[in-house]
Amino acid sequence: MKSEVMTNIIDGSGSEALLKVRDLSLSFFQYTSGLRQTELRIISNMNLEAYSGEVLAVVGSSGSGKSLLAHAILGILPSNSRLSGSMEYKGQSLTQEKKEELRGKEISLIPQSTTYLDPLMRISDQVTGSVEKKDKGLMRERQRDTFQRYNLRPDVGKMLPHELSGGMARRVLVSTALMSSAELIIADEPTPGLDERSLDETLRYFKDMAKKGCAVILITHDIEAALKISDRIAIFYAGTILEEARIEDFTNEGENLRHPYTRALWNALPQNRFQKMEGHQPMQDELNGGCVFFERCSIRTEDCSKDIPQLKRIGEGLVRCNNVS
Amino acid sequence: MKAESKKLAIFTTKKILKLICLMAVVSIASLWLVDQSPIDPVSIYIGAMSITPEQKAILEEYWGVNTPAHEKYLNWLGNVLKGDLGDSLIYRMPVSDVIKERFTASLALMASAWLLSGVLGFVLGIVAGMKNGTWVDKIIKTYCYILLATPTFWLALVMMLVFSVHLGWFPVGLGVPIGVAAEEVTVLDRLKHLILPAIALGLLGVAPIAMFTREKLIEVMSSDYVLFAKARGEKGFGLVLRHGVRNVALPAITLQFLGFSELFGGALLVEQVFSYPGLGRAAVEAGIRSDVPLLLGIVLISTLFVFVGNLIADIIYQFVDPRIRQQEMEA
Ligand SMILES: Nc1ncnc2c1ncn2[C@@H]1O[C@H](COP(=O)(O)OP(=O)(O)OP(=O)(O)O)[C@@H](O)[C@H]1O
Ligand code: SF4
Numbered sequence: 223m224k225s226e227v228m229t230n231i232i233d234g235s236g237s238e239a240l241l242k243v244r245d246l247s248l249s250f251f252q253y254t255s256g257l258r259q260t261e262l263r264i265i266s267n268m269n270l271e272a273y274s275g276e277v278l279a280v281v282g283s284s285g286s287g288k289s290l291l292a293h294a295i296l297g298i299l300p301s302n303s304r305l306s307g308s309m310e311y312k313g314q315s316l317t318q319e320k321k322e323e324l325r326g327k328e329i330s331l332i333p334q335s336t337t338y339l340d341p342l343m344r345i346s347d348q349v350t351g352s353v354e355k356k357d358k359g360l361m362r363e364r365q366r367d368t369f370q371r372y373n374l375r376p377d378v379g380k381m382l383p384h385e386l387s388g389g390m391a392r393r394v395l396v397s398t399a400l401m402s403s404a405e406l407i408i409a410d411e412p413t414p415g416l417d418e419r420s421l422d423e424t425l426r427y428f429k430d431m432a433k434k435g436c437a438v439i440l441i442t443h444d445i446e447a448a449l450k451i452s453d454r455i456a457i458f459y460a461g462t463i464l465e466e467a468r469i470e471d472f473t474n475e476g477e478n479l480r481h482p483y484t485r486a487l488w489n490a491l492p493q494n495r496f497q498k499m500e501g502h503q504p505m506q507d508e509l510n511g512g513c514v515f516f517e518r519c520s521i522r523t524e525d526c527s528k529d530i531p532q533l534k535r536i537g538e539g540l541v542r543c544n545n546v547s
Numbered sequence: 548m549k550a551e552s553k554k555l556a557i558f559t560t561k562k563i564l565k566l567i568c569l570m571a572v573v574s575i576a577s578l579w580l581v582d583q584s585p586i587d588p589v590s591i592y593i594g595a596m597s598i599t600p601e602q603k604a605i606l607e608e609y610w611g612v613n614t615p616a617h618e619k620y621l622n623w624l625g626n627v628l629k630g631d632l633g634d635s636l637i638y639r640m641p642v643s644d645v646i647k648e649r650f651t652a653s654l655a656l657m658a659s660a661w662l663l664s665g666v667l668g669f670v671l672g673i674v675a676g677m678k679n680g681t682w683v684d685k686i687i688k689t690y691c692y693i694l695l696a697t698p699t700f701w702l703a704l705v706m707m708l709v710f711s712v713h714l715g716w717f718p719v720g721l722g723v724p725i726g727v728a729a730e731e732v733t734v735l736d737r738l739k740h741l742i743l744p745a746i747a748l749g750l751l752g753v754a755p756i757a758m759f760t761r762e763k764l765i766e767v768m769s770s771d772y773v774l775f776a777k778a779r780g781e782k783g784f785g786l787v788l789r790h791g792v793r794n795v796a797l798p799a800i801t802l803q804f805l806g807f808s809e810l811f812g813g814a815l816l817v818e819q820v821f822s823y824p825g826l827g828r829a830a831v832e833a834g835i836r837s838d839v840p841l842l843l844g845i846v847l848i849s850t851l852f853v854f855v856g857n858l859i860a861d862i863i864y865q866f867v868d869p870r871i872r873q874q875e876m877e878a
């Protein structure tokens with residue numbers, strides 16, 4: 223099997239990715255006592271590729287920085303944050319100006335919760351968004367179609383956000399993404415609080431979007447939801463991506479999975495071996511320059527604690543581990 | 548719907564009880580203060596005149612000097628409950644008539660000042676909040692701090708000196724021209740006498756509303772929903788207008804209604820400086836000259852005024868703002 227270093231990854235892939243995220247790091251600056259500035263690192267050396275027509279799931283635990291990843295791609299981070307690394311969209315560098323130009327048009331966000339809706343604005347006005355007068359009629363029509371597709375009664379449009387039920391709110395948030403002709407859709411945690419049926423329904427919407435040719439990034443903490451509809455799954459752990467694997471690799475005992483964490487995650491699922499994982503995800507201040515999974519790894523070697531392992535392309539996947547080939 | 552009407556009933560009952568208690572407390576307190584006052588209303592009234600002991604006794608009877616305070620209060624209360632506020636001792640006419648005339652004048656002054664401070668304060672607050680951290684923001688903030696530190700009467704005096712005395716743009720004080728029969732006083736005349744006091748009073752109210760609006764806008768602009776609006780391509784002034792102003796307006800209006808007591812207090816001082824014939828001046832005179840019925844009447848009407856401001860603020864807060872209703876439903 224061929225294994226290459228990071229710089230060759232992009233060239234090594236087959237078709238061109240719509241969005242490439244390379245070596246993305248994100249920190250916050252905070253003033254602590256005595257005007258001393260401290261840096262709080264949330265994301266380090268993250269790499270992602272999203273392809274048109276595919277659903278890429280980014281799976282990570284709560285509070286790990288998933289929403290911030292989405293906000294970083296859209297360029298809506300708070301002012302006390304610092305972003306490094308690079309992004310490419312359609313082969314062109316995705317700068318802050320470019321993000322501002324594309325968001326709402328080619329790149330859409332489906333936000334995590336109803337707090338992302340203006341509490342004093344009617345749903346229909348929010349779903350159609352800020353549009354010029356001449357396009358208003360067209361957008362209204364599109365909104366009505368979308369509502370019909372997502373089983374939202376027409377009078378939902380006249381409601382205010384607090385009048386929506388949990389499931390309705392989800393569908394409203396999803397429908398905002400369909401108002402533009404987005405090519406890249408980033409859905410931030412769209413499934414919590416949904417019953418089995420609405421969950422499957424919501425996930426199907428994303429699959430449909432991908433089928434229509436969009437690249438969908440599904441951000442979630444729920445690996446089972448991710449397994450249902452994604453084409454590829456990226457495992458987000460301690461601020462970085464440990465593995466990106468195709469969905470077909472998640473079978474049997476997980477022998478096709480390369481990273482020991484992914485394998486453990488797979489085997490922890492109730493329908494598999496239901497094997498509990500020991501230890502916890504390290505906080506950023508517990509990291510000591512080696513592999514972030516070192517403390518919990520069953521196949522670690524001495525070298526693993528020295529340097530952060532390189533991200534390698536193995537077959538169709540990416541993996542950040544020294545001891546796989 | 549049922550919960551809503553029950554809430555309304557509880558709300559109304561509570562408010563009415565509160566108003567009654569409030570009025571009882573302030574009227575008793577005011578009477579007690581007048582009673583403690585070392586000033587003898589009779590000797591003020593007499594001034595330099597020389598009078599006989601019989602005349603003095605009649606005057607003392609008229610001013611009620613020798614009636615104990617609690618007796619005075621109970622008499623007054625009995626009449627008030629029958630709907631009679633009594634007669635003013637210094638104006639020699641029914642208290643209700645004095646109040647009607649004076650309160651209308653004050654209301655014109657306070658309403659124009661209130662609107663001025665509300666609109667100007669809101670606009671300045673929005674601009675400062677939008678330009679947070681820039682020199683525009685700093686200028687507006689500095690201006691507000693200076694205003695907050697300025698005593699009301701001082702600003703009123705300076706304005707009168709500059710615009711009325713030196714520049715002669717406006718009349719010096721009073722509500723109507725001197726020496727013109729009441730029927731001949733035009734609306735324009737009244738307006739001319741109103742402008743300067745209204746501006747003085749209004750400018751003082753600008754600072755709190757501007758600072759509040761600024762803070763609130765900054766808060767709203769970093770909210771999730773503004774973030775999402777940005778993510779959908781909204782930006783600049785359109786974004787502020789669509790989401791910022793919408794979400795800041797209601798709390799700002801609420802605050803403006805809560806400011807009725809400051810407004811009334813400010814009007815008292817401004818009316819003094821400009822010799823504006825409003826309720827404020829009547830209150831000062833009634834206090835100094837121990838015109839108990841008038842003073843108590845004014846105290847009641849001003850309490851009611853401040854109460855109404857608070858009530859409107861409460862209604863907006865509890866019944867109009869959907870965000871509060873949402874929080875209640877979640878609780
Ligand atoms: N403005 C900020 N300043 C400092 N730290 C922040 C800021 N915003 C977020 N964080 C921190 O970044 C971390 C990641 O936040 P984020 O919302 O991206 O997590 P998440 O993975 O989306 O979690 P969840 O599953 O709860 O949605 C959190 O621990 C949070 O405390
Ligand atoms: S790099 Fe070493 S410690 Fe890290 S996952 Fe691989 S084997 Fe385990």
Ligand SMILES: [Mg+2]
Pocket residue numbers: 288289290334410411
């Ligand atoms: Mg999140």
